[in-house]
Amino acid sequence: xNSVTQMEGPVTLSEEAFLTINCTYTxxxxxxxxxxxxxxxxxxxxxxxxxxxxxxxSNKGFEATYRKETTSFHLEKGSVQVSDSAVxxxxxxxxxxxxxxxxxxxxxxxxxx
Amino acid sequence: EAQVTQNPRxxxxxxGKKLTVTCSQNMNHEYMSWYRQDPGLGLRQIYYSxxxxxTDKGDVPEGYKVSRKExxxxxxxxxxxxxxxxxxYFCASSLKGASYExxxxxxxxxxxx
Numbered sequence: 001x002n003s004v005t006q007m008e009g010p011v012t013l014s015e016e017a018f019l020t021i022n023c024t025y026t027x028x029x030x031x032x033x034x035x036x037x038x039x040x041x042x043x044x045x046x047x048x049x050x051x052x053x054x055x056x057x058s059n060k061g062f063e064a065t066y067r068k069e070t071t072s073f074h075l076e077k078g079s080v081q082v083s084d085s086a087v088x089x090x091x092x093x094x095x096x097x098x099x100x101x102x103x104x105x106x107x108x109x110x111x112x113x
Numbered sequence: 114e115a116q117v118t119q120n121p122r123x124x125x126x127x128x129g130k131k132l133t134v135t136c137s138q139n140m141n142h143e144y145m146s147w148y149r150q151d152p153g154l155g156l157r158q159i160y161y162s163x164x165x166x167x168t169d170k171g172d173v174p175e176g177y178k179v180s181r182k183e184x185x186x187x188x189x190x191x192x193x194x195x196x197x198x199x200x201x202y203f204c205a206s207s208l209k210g211a212s213y214e215x216x217x218x219x220x221x222x223x224x225x226x
Contacts, residue, residue: 032212043117043203043217044156051212089155093211098161099144100171101205101215105155 002027004090006104014112015082021075021107023064023090031092033057033066033073034101038087047075047088085111115140117218119204125224126194134189134221136204142216143209145187146171147179149200150220156203162187163209194225 007022025033032051036044048057053068062077073090087106094100117138126132138145146161148171158171162181176198178190187206191198204218 034214036217043219044205045217046214049212049214098163098169099146099207099209099211099213099215100158100161101146101156103156105153 002031002092002094002102004092004102004104006090006107010108010110012110012112013080016079017111019075019077019080019084019109021088021090021109023073023075023104025071025073025090025092027071027092030068031094033064034091034093035062035064035073035075036089036091036103038089038106040086044089080109080111082111082113085109115216117204117206117216119202119218119221121221122219123222125226127226128195129193132191132194132223134191134202134204134223136187136189136218137185138187138204138206138216139185140206140216141184142206143184144215145181145204145206146215147177147187147189148203148205149173150203151200159189159202191223194223196225199223199225 003026034049035047037047048059050057050066056065064075089106090104091101120135143164147159148156160179162168202221205215207213207215
């Protein structure tokens, strides 16, 4: 079945550092790919998405490119801020048509001033 | 304001005492879903609904029930809660279609003792 794998462990970095969170997926066909962000005490909200191969999603300085050849959707930001501290989830949509999102386990990102 | 609301936000209960967590959306979305979030496991889908009176099991449906009598509401029912259902629960809604963003509620933290 469909699945998403995120890199293990929390990510701690200093303000203005470069952030990368790896995400790879397994799916049949051409799923849509998403990054959701969860700020402390809140629900998830969409950060960005891409719906076909080679599409680049971007929002709030974050970017991710849908790479079919490597089945990846890595999240990047060039200069993080303390306010980017959150949990980031990679997800893909289910092609069976039930809208199901398959999530990775999430990465806690902590940005230190 | 477009939103998904859940109630209660926090609930502590005892084993076997039936409870209902309500979920409501004001965006006229056809699709609604329940997820549970557990440390190290990410989010897993419990049940989903593609429209009124249409519901189906997700990945972890055991011990839960749902109903969809109205388009805006999708309550989650625990007939006989057990400690392994202690978790953070999220309701989500979206338009039908794999590429659409899902909107999440703020979450309900349930503790079963």
